[in-house]
Amino acid sequence: MGREMRWWGWGAPAHRSTAPPRRALAWLEGALGPLGDGPVGPVGLEEVRLAEPALPAGVRDRLVAAVGAGAVRDDREARVLHAAGKGYPDLVRQRAGDCEGAPDAVVFPAAHPEVRAVLEACAEAGVAVVPFGGGTSVVGGVAPLRGPFDAVVSLDLGRLDALDGLDERSQTAVVQAGVRGPELEQRLASRGFTLGHFPQSFEYVSIGGCVATRSAGQASTGYGRIDELVLGVRCAAPAGDLDLPARPASAAGPELRDLVVGSEGTLGVITSAALRVHPAPAERRYEGFMFPSFAAGAEALRLMEQQGIAPDVARLSDEHETRMSFALAGEGRLKGEIARLYLRRRHVERGCLAIAGWEGSADRVQERRKAGAAVIGACGGVGLGRGPGRVWSSGRFHGPYLRDDLLDRGVMVETVETAAQWSELFTLYRAVGDALREHAPLVLCHISHLYPSGASLYFTFFTRQDRQAPIEQWRRAKAAACDAIVTAGGTITHHHAVGRDHAPWMQAEVGTTGIAALRALKAELDPRGIMNPGKLLPEPGPTPS
Numbered sequence: 021m022g023r024e025m026r027w028w029g030w031g032a033p034a035h036r037s038t039a040p041p042r043r044a045l046a047w048l049e050g051a052l053g054p055l056g057d058g059p060v061g062p063v064g065l066e067e068v069r070l071a072e073p074a075l076p077a078g079v080r081d082r083l084v085a086a087v088g089a090g091a092v093r094d095d096r097e098a099r100v101l102h103a104a105g106k107g108y109p110d111l112v113r114q115r116a117g118d119c120e121g122a123p124d125a126v127v128f129p130a131a132h133p134e135v136r137a138v139l140e141a142c143a144e145a146g147v148a149v150v151p152f153g154g155g156t157s158v159v160g161g162v163a164p165l166r167g168p169f170d171a172v173v174s175l176d177l178g179r180l181d182a183l184d185g186l187d188e189r190s191q192t193a194v195v196q197a198g199v200r201g202p203e204l205e206q207r208l209a210s211r212g213f214t215l216g217h218f219p220q221s222f223e224y225v226s227i228g229g230c231v232a233t234r235s236a237g238q239a240s241t242g243y244g245r246i247d248e249l250v251l252g253v254r255c256a257a258p259a260g261d262l263d264l265p266a267r268p269a270s271a272a273g274p275e276l277r278d279l280v281v282g283s284e285g286t287l288g289v290i291t292s293a294a295l296r297v298h299p300a301p302a303e304r305r306y307e308g309f310m311f312p313s314f315a316a317g318a319e320a321l322r323l324m325e326q327q328g329i330a331p332d333v334a335r336l337s338d339e340h341e342t343r344m345s346f347a348l349a350g351e352g353r354l355k356g357e358i359a360r361l362y363l364r365r366r367h368v369e370r371g372c373l374a375i376a377g378w379e380g381s382a383d384r385v386q387e388r389r390k391a392g393a394a395v396i397g398a399c400g401g402v403g404l405g406r407g408p409g410r411v412w413s414s415g416r417f418h419g420p421y422l423r424d425d426l427l428d429r430g431v432m433v434e435t436v437e438t439a440a441q442w443s444e445l446f447t448l449y450r451a452v453g454d455a456l457r458e459h460a461p462l463v464l465c466h467i468s469h470l471y472p473s474g475a476s477l478y479f480t481f482f483t484r485q486d487r488q489a490p491i492e493q494w495r496r497a498k499a500a501a502c503d504a505i506v507t508a509g510g511t512i513t514h515h516h517a518v519g520r521d522h523a524p525w526m527q528a529e530v531g532t533t534g535i536a537a538l539r540a541l542k543a544e545l546d547p548r549g550i551m552n553p554g555k556l557l558p559e560p561g562p563t564p565s
Contacts, residue, residue, distance in 0.1 A: 028062035030420035059428035062115035086137035102174035105157035148172035151285035153226030160520030167553025197228025216243030233517035234282035242332025257288030257545035266294035301379035308408025320399035333377030341464035438510035455504035459497035
């Protein structure tokens with residue numbers, strides 16, 4: 021109950037925003053045009069617009085009976101903190117003081133039985149329930165939508181913060197849903213283990229949120245996505261509990277665990293998960309490489325992955341993102357580490373930057389790095405040493421802070437991520453890039469997660485904000501990108517989840533029969549439809565092309 025981010029942006033309330041370096045602003049102005057007269061910050065908390073709480077009579081008393089008087093809050097601060105996630109439209113509304121859709125109350129259960137009691141009370145009274153972990157969703161996943169109901173509560177799982185057990189022999193940890201990423205890593209490290217799951221939201225993300233959204237960490241190529249790490253899960257649904265213990269494998273019908281993982285709080289509330297953990301690596305070695313082109317770098321990544329020698333961290337920036345990385349880092353940090361003449365002679369000066377990271381025992385890191393470097397060299401890659409790897413590692417969680425700082429200066433920064441088979445990857449890359457450039461002059465992309473059959477693409481686009489209609493501007497760009505993804509055969513989301521923002525394209529992903537099956541499952545586990553309305557499943561009616 022004391023680990024929230026600031027209500028209008030990323031980071032702890034005590035975090036002090038710093039202006040981007042002058043060189044960064046100058047470079048962006050060269051790409052986008054003048055950025056305005058100066059920073060424009062959020063309104064004060066006391067200026068935020070809130071509707072009056074509208075819980076039905078008697079419901080608050082039942083919630084207090086379930087979790088305790090101090091664990092049910094409807095004060096201004098609690099409601100505003102739970103009024104949205106951290107997506108671009110969320111921040112635009114929050115900063116302008118628009119929180120009229122804030123939850124009517126915030127409930128903080130401390131145990132699975134308390135979660136069950138809350139769901140029973142809300143189901144009987146017809147109150148929507150939105151599970152809330154770290155509040156890091158960038159796709160509207162924690163927006164307190166009411167659906168057909170008159171009231172909604174935000175169910176903050178932050179008090180479910182225990183490591184219930186660590187089976188070192190089986191390398192399995194049982195973790196409550198509210199544990200944050202850094203807290204789990206600290207507890208596991210004290211016993212010589214790591215989960216190895218480091219999404220960009222790592223500083224604040226909850227483990228339950230990762231499981232509910234099928235997230236992928238920056239080292240997922242080596243350690244696996246969260247869905248590959250979940251061995252068991254406990255979920256409280258309005259109709260009853262799903263308690264699926266950890267097992268190495270089973271042939272007992274369809275895997276029910278996979279119905280919970282990625283369900284985004286629409287079926288019930290994940291209260292704990294059994295996770296595969298790994299021995300903590302003795303060495304982490306991150307290096308930079310330059311390729312003559314994005315295609316050459318992608319080919320190296322494909323070959324390494326399919327030969328079973330891919331690094332744990334594998335990130336390849338296209339030419340546009342590489343140029344921006346060099347421009348924003350400045351000569352002293354990144355380009356100072358790179359001999360420009362050397363790169364020119366190797367024909368990669370205007371190429372693409374890759375970061376490769378190997379983790380494990382010293383001998384194993386050396387062995388895997390040697391095998392990978394041979395493939396990199398055969399594809400035209402040139403080694404840059406550890407300097408670029410150190411720069412990337414030190415700033416791997418800084419993106420959301422930079423987004424907030426640029427938003428202060430009237431810059432719309434948004435991301436779109438997808439994935440496709442290797443044979444279709446560059447068709448998808450061109451289609452999404454072309455669609456976004458109709459709405460933003462600066463479009464960047466990188467590959468960051470590898471599979472034997474394909475890879476992910478992560479786009480970031482920048483444009484000057486339309487201060488008169490910022491949400492409409494965002495919606496046009498987002499829709500254009502999502503339409504292009506669907507047309508080119510990509511997945512509508514690789515790791516940010518569906519939430520509210522991607523729900524209109526969900527039918528294109530799974531088909532009409534797939535949507536019907538998901539609706540039937542929801543009707544069975546959540547008969548009154550109180551769980552996280554408006555997320556994952558599209559609203560009835562025409563769907564985007």
